[in-house]
Amino acid sequence: MTALGKAASGLRTFTSDVAQGFFEITHNGFAVVGLAVVFAVLTLTARPDLRQAGEGQLMSWLRARQAQALGMVPELDAIDRATALNPKDLPKQQAAVAYWLSKKYRVAPEPISALVAEAYETGSRTKMDPTLILAVMAVESGFNPFAQSTVGAQGLMQVMTGVHSDKYENFGGKLAAFDPVTNLRVGVNVLQECIQRAGSVQAGLKFYVGAANLTDDGGYADKVMAEHERLRLVASGRMVPLVPPAAPALRTSAPGPALPAVKEEAARPVAGAEPTI
Template sequence: MTATGKLAAALRVMANTLTNVFLKTTHNSFALLGLAVACLAIMLAARPDLRAQGEVQLRSWLEARQSVAPEADDALDIEEPSERVLATDPQGLPKEQARVAYWLSKKYNVAPEPLSLLVSEAYEIGSKTKLDPTLILAIMAIESSFNPFAQSPVGAQGLMQVMTRVHTDKYESVGGHLAAFDPVTNLRVGVQVLQECIRRAGSLEGGLRYYVGAANIESDGGYAAKVMAEHFRLRQVAAGRSTRTAPSAAGTLTTKAVTPAAPAPAIPAAASTDKVALLSAL
């Protein structure tokens, strides 16, 4: 036999040997695996607590795998709901706040539950900032009629009609400029702006002129007077005094005829432009 023939024979023997070893190893592995599965099944049948624990861990693993699985291009991306409460029961508020919430709900045709949350927030912020909460609510009423998605032609947004692009720094810690349409966030930022305006003007009435952007023009279009008039009415309501849209003692609204709120007075065009410049300097 030639050297080439001997080499080929040796290679065949080696291949046969490796094949036999692989088959035996595989056979033994499957046998061991089957034995392990059988033992595991017997143990789980005898220990329900271990079976339950295993099911919990398996479910957790499957849910984790599902959460990282790629979604279809047309799948709807639904985010988790915000942890912040969006409404509250007005009957759970202190009597003064409940009176204000019901009165505003009636006058501005807003559901009392989300409005009650704003009333409660205004009272809490007012106690911290030393601002009358009914003043804060009066500004919201005149600025947006409690529409959290309101936007003016010059870019004032939300309940307090804050110039979002001017006060971007105030929204950085709460999610960015889109937070302007979150009612509570807009309320808090609006109060910060109002405080700055009052400090700069040195008086409440002057601060309101700064707030609406009319500090450097002859007239604010009656804005400050309208805010103060609504502020006065809300103070009357909070004190339990009779008003045209006052709630009854039982917490339900009276059936007296209500005169629709007059539209906000037109602010001169110069005031809108001036608001941007004034608030940029705050």
């Protein structure tokens, strides 16, 4: 064999030995990694506390990386705090009401859809027409959940939070007045008391606005009942014109005389303004 052949043979032998050694090392290395993974899985299965701690650390690291990349801290559960529903997910009747209210009061259909769904659910539970509940909200606040009058009427249904603070105790306190769903439920409870006390819806609305002891409620009950009728027609599938809404006038007058059924309510506002509870 020539010197060149010997060199080539030696090179092949060297390459083969290196490849074999590399294979054995990596094979053994993968085996070690596999055993380590199996051991880790068994450990995490037997120790859920370690698994939870590890998941928490991993999520913290991922959030920190995402916050660094985005310039803000991500909150994936923020959507759970939103009072909103896709109107397409509502029953046809409720969706029609939600879209109509959205157009008329110039508010997004998603939060309106959540309020419509809640009004129907609460109405079913309390035996109250949901379109009446929505009509009260429309006249009282124009669907502004953060509305507040100068004498303490707050939220969607403009409940006098100070007067009805006991009704918010089961919701964590008076600040819940600014949670739209809570305000709706408390407002319905107050309205229900007023109707039971007065004996009819029309008279109950007069109680609700605090004008029970007055000869005139400033047209409040008529406005609510008119909006109630429009919403009933919308819910039935009728085409109803979008009558421009009057701007809700929050209560500016001082509280009036006490009412046995609902404690102290506020008297009707000055002439020309819509009264609120």
